[in-house]
Amino acid sequence: MDPIALELFKNAIFSIADEMALTVVRTTYSGVLKDNMDFSTGFADAEGKLVAQGLTLPGHLGSVPTAMASIMRHYRDDMRPGDVFIMNDPFDGGMHLPDIFVFKPLYHEGERLAFACTVCHHTDVGGRVAGSNASDSTEIYAEGLRIAPLKMYEAGVLNKTLMTFIERNVRLPVMVFGDLRAQLAACHIAEKQFAGLVAKYGTAQLKLYMRETIDYAERLTRAALADLPDGEWSFEDWIDDDGVDYGKPIRLFVTLRKKGGHMVVDWTGTAPQVKGAINNTLSFTKAASYTGVRSVLPQGIPNNEGVFRAIEVICPPGTVGNGVLPAACAARGLTGFRMTDCMFGALAMMLPDRVKAAGDGGNTGVSIGGYDAGRKPFIYVDFTCGAWGARPWADGLDGNSHMFANMASHSVEVTECEHPIQLLAYEFVPDKAGAGKYRGGVPFRRDYRFLEDEAVLQVRSDRRTHRPFGLYGGSPGMPSENYLDPEGENRILPSKFTMTIRRGNVFRHVLAGAGGWGDPLERDPAAVLRDVRNELLSPAKAAADYGVVIFENQIDPKATAKRRAEIRAARGWREVPKVQWHDPQTLERAAA
DSSP, X not given: OOHHHHHHHHHHHHHHHHHHHHHHHHHOXXXXXXXXXXXXXXXXXXXXXXXXXXXXXXXXXXHHHXXXXXXXXXXXXXXXXXXXXXEOOTTTTOSSTTEEEXXXXXXXXXXXXXXXXEEEEOSOOOSSSTTSOOTTOOSXXXXXXXXXXXXXXXXXXXXXXXXXXXXXXXXXXXXXXXXXXXHHHHHHXXXXXXXXXXXXHOHHHHXXXXXXXHHHHHHHHHHHHHXXXXXXXXXXEEEOXXXXXXTOOEEEEEEEEEETTEEEEEOTTOOBOOSSSOOOOHHHHHHHHHHXXXXXXXXXOOOSHHHHHTEEEEOOXXXXXXXXXXXXXXXXXXXXXXXXXHHHHHHHHHOTTTOOOXXXXXXXXXXXXXXXXXXXXXXXXXXXXXXXXXXXXXXXXXXXXXTTOOOOOXXXXXXXXXXXXXXXEEEEOTTOSOOSSBOOOOOEEEEEEEOSSEEEEEEEOOOSSSOOXXXXXXXXXXXOEEXXXXXXXXXXXXXXXXXXXXXXXXXXXXXXXXXXXXXXXXXXXXXXXXXXXXXXXXXXXXXXXXXXXXXXXXXXXXXXXXXXXXXXXXXXXXXXXXXXXXXXXXXXXXXX
């Protein structure tokens, strides 16, 4: 095989997946797609094996293979040119109901050669709460329209019965159908571009190159894993609660076993599935696991089936990481993000100089839905995260999406034009980042003022009682916060809730600060001063956490030396702890 020709083909097939992603952005209707960019595109071979994934969400790394396996199980011998498949059932290949998959098999002279693959988060798929994303639903049947693997088009003919059924069960059918057409447009673009590759290479060579692209990724992944130390590492973290049983923490526990070119990610020990809607499907748990492992592997390894062959993921059915019927899972994004951070905790023990501390715990989901005076429905859906944990070589990133989801931020101007909402504040919050030799990312807050008569506000957040952990002496980040009317009544809200709001109400969400890395007393005083001058840190907090005394925007060297000596004497560390939690019980368990 000509390696140069293979490289050209590999780049071409990944470019098609990227062009599909651009097509979705350019043609979609909803803000959650065109602004948040909560979608993924990919390309699979004739057997449904993922060959290429576009530069989209790592959170969907495990989704396309699982969904394609379901399509093949149902329709392997019942496909023909012009067919298009649709599905979202979490218990038959999907993830949660808002994520709708659209797959189009691609043919040449009657032979199926590949699949164009898309998955998009839709603004609404029905259910008890606008946005179909409530964390306090207690069974899948309350969450919206559950679509089994079906033919959206059969031999080029639209399934009007199915489309009518969807139309009558969602609040914004124009938006949902517009987004589905964006997915179809991406598949059509892939079909056209793929036909060019068939004409260039021929079918035999094309199939060989697709198979070799997958095998190439597997060889790279196994070689990279072989360079890492062998052994076993475990880590434990906790979700605050599920939004139904308030105050009841939910255990996440992962064990990594690595030998040679193979790694096992074992979630045995994770809590049983819960009443609330934060239960994962196995595909999403796989995605969190793959993302964690990929973060310590070299760049340039293609995202496809070959990577997944080298990483085995275990999560027992009936747990929060692998829910079974009738588990609610609309808000499962929270658990996926937290599992990724849990992966970082275990990987930090394996590779202490290459792994970051916990991020803000995102992403936070905010949905506001209701009807205007003319009974026309409106739904605003926003997913927000923005603080990375500190790294062993640098501070955590500020205002940057979590690694698990390459999401962008909604435009304030577009939000205010399209929804009855004003954004009164969108700004960094000082004194929230975990301290360390390298500090955690600084979180931000948003204030949303509601302008219609009435709506339902649904919020999914976490890291209120179990704060983002720091590593190797770094402090945990400060907790998240939710308020209603912070400048008036200032009602403190829980981390997860569904409530009615009315005209003039202001909802404030403050992200949790990210964890720090390393001993805060080893931080360069100049870096502390820079944060104070940028209003990310107060002088009082600089003295308390870092022992750096700042007066009139200047460092006092003598007072700083004295303060740091006092802190060292008071804390009495015998050695720097690997992980810094805020929770005394967890610290006791770690010490034991």
